[in-house]
Amino acid sequence: MDALLEKSIKKIESTYLEFVRSKIDRIRWEARLIGIKGPRGVGKTTLILQYIKKNLPLDHTVLYVSLDNIWFAQNRLVSLVDDFVKRGGKHLFLDEVHKYPDWSIELKNIYDDFPELKIVFTGSSMLEILNARADLSRRAIIYHMQGLSFREFLNFQTGQNFASTTLPNLIENHIEIAREVNSKLKPLEHFHQYLSSGYFPFFREVPELYHQRLEEVVNMTLEIELPLLRKLEVSYIPKIKQLLQIISESVPFIPNVSKLSERIGINRNTFIAYLFFLQEAHITKNLYKDIKGITQLQKPNKVYLENTNFQFAFSPKNADLGNLRETFFVNQLGHEHTVEYIDKGDFRINREYSFEVGGKNKTAEQIQGVKNSFIAADDIEYGTDKKIPLWLFGFLY
Template identity: 25%
Template sequence: MIPRLLAATIRQRIVESNKIIILYGPRQVGKTTLVRDLINTLPYRSLMVNADELVYQTILSSRDLSQMRLLVEGYDLLFIDEAQRIPDIGINLKILHDALPNLKIITTGSSSFELANRTKEALTGRTWTYELFPISLGELRQEQNAFQLQQRLSEFLRFGTYPDTLQLPNATDKVHYLRELSSAYLYKDILEMASIRHADKLRKLLQLLAFQVGSEVSPNELGNALGMSKDTVNTYIDLLEKAFVVFRLSGFSRNLRKEVSKMDKIYFYDLGIRNVVIDSFQPLDLRMDVGALWENFLVIERRKRNAYAGQYANTYFWRTYTGAELDYIEEADGQLAGFEFKFSHKSAKAPASWIATYPGAEFTVINQENYMSFLL
């Protein structure tokens, strides 16, 4: 077992609060395992519900408090796995929570599109919401030292950090697992979620996004390449984001005449998924996209770090029309920090226009010598 950094936080919420706990995240990152392990350490009599089972779908979508009371009678804690599969789950959880305020409720969901849409309004003020990612560097650091992690850097960039991928013994098994994982859920869930008919265009869009990691993405250009409208491209990207496949980084701008802010950069939640989309698992010394892999790795690992530490920051990239740029920006508590990512051990100076426009902002180059302090 790889200890999860969220475990202590969620355990505390279960014990000290009666709010509903919602745990989001991609499939196969360990949401169910985490909750089950926590439940096993707690003194509550717990009912674990698989939302794929029709009997539970019927009762938990019924809006019938008497039926739901019968279901949970004698239990202290209700755990609903993949709750987005239950119709009207939000209003039913509200009914249950309001009628039985001492019943502890935990739900998991692999689609923020489905679960958030079905719970947000009904459960306002009644939830604690968390996101579980593929394994983070911080979680691995609990059991491995910096030298051991550095030796695995190439593995992380090629195969990602899904729990099963990390524990498989060789590259062949890792690739096989990633192919099965992507075919089993990556397209299926999204296609079902939004009734998308053109699976081939979704795959081609993902491939184009994979090739453009670290670059600004133009929905117009993507639409022209795929024979789709700009609005359809944006809809598909939004669905991919809500299914925890990709996420966006917007351009930072307070000087609209000089700074580019209209297009986003798009990164993958996991580099193994990114690489399986384009079927590219070559060693790093044979690749032309190491810079893009390094950038995606640093951005997603920093996102995990901030989320698990409860450190909230607005995140961006920065570029001017004259060509000055920074890979990553964080804005927190009124302070700006800019970062340039270098896979080599090279250093770099802050762009003069960055210093001139934001004189109080920080600037740091993140390379292989200091990336662990940035991510831990």
């Protein structure tokens, strides 16, 4: 216990505060049980350590511990918590809970048995909060994290403090918002770097190794998390990696499920289920015409990589420009809005707005007569009326 407390204090002390994700202000930290889900590398650990450093005392009342620590090979979490509370512990932060067997059952018991304790836990984006053995959905407030928005990337890179906006406000006032941003910097100077290597917060650590680290993130997810949490057959992983490269080079990718499942050597339903799991793992994003009632056995209409950085990691010389633009749009909008595939135009957002995504010369011909329709255009600093700069959609979170 003392060794874990010492490690916790050292970890918190070494945490930087120069840049803090805006997600920190959206979390109701006063709640008794908080879960933060998200893919590897998006900064879940850094976020909770920054919260501790900014808001809590650096003493025996606060404990941060990662559940993949070797200490848990011979010790149970519930025993640690019992000892921690007896010593005056009040705030417990548990990282990587999916690495601990039966984590949800023990966490439920801890929540019920220690009402004076506040708990924050982090885990994989595939973490099951609702299950038959330990239903945490009624107890925990769950938050989802994804990589940096273009706005956060600009703030991180330049020291600016641009605020996020809502989609209705962006549509109504995009010229004014663009004017404010352009008065302080040239967003298009930074946009390509963001598309290539600005989504994960570790992009500044060793820039030349960034894409190698991205491949490691994906490999860890495919080879460890998916087999552990979704029983993915390890023998299919090389074929799934091949599929990801195909998606990165497509314009965009419209899956022919029968041909692909035959090529990979698995039956159709298993292949569709794997596409669903890849989306759960935040490696891909599946688009459907009707998002309501989607099941893991429903074929998607289009498949994108989850973010544009993956395209440069998987296929640096063959990344399709149109695919990049659409992937960026789906990623930035999909975090807090519903995104659906439509026949007239590219995307329908919240079942209210329709968008066509393209270059600076894109016209409204394909969305002519469509109510609440707009163009998201690349390579422009300012928009006009219903033509909105594509990069501005990176200011929605």
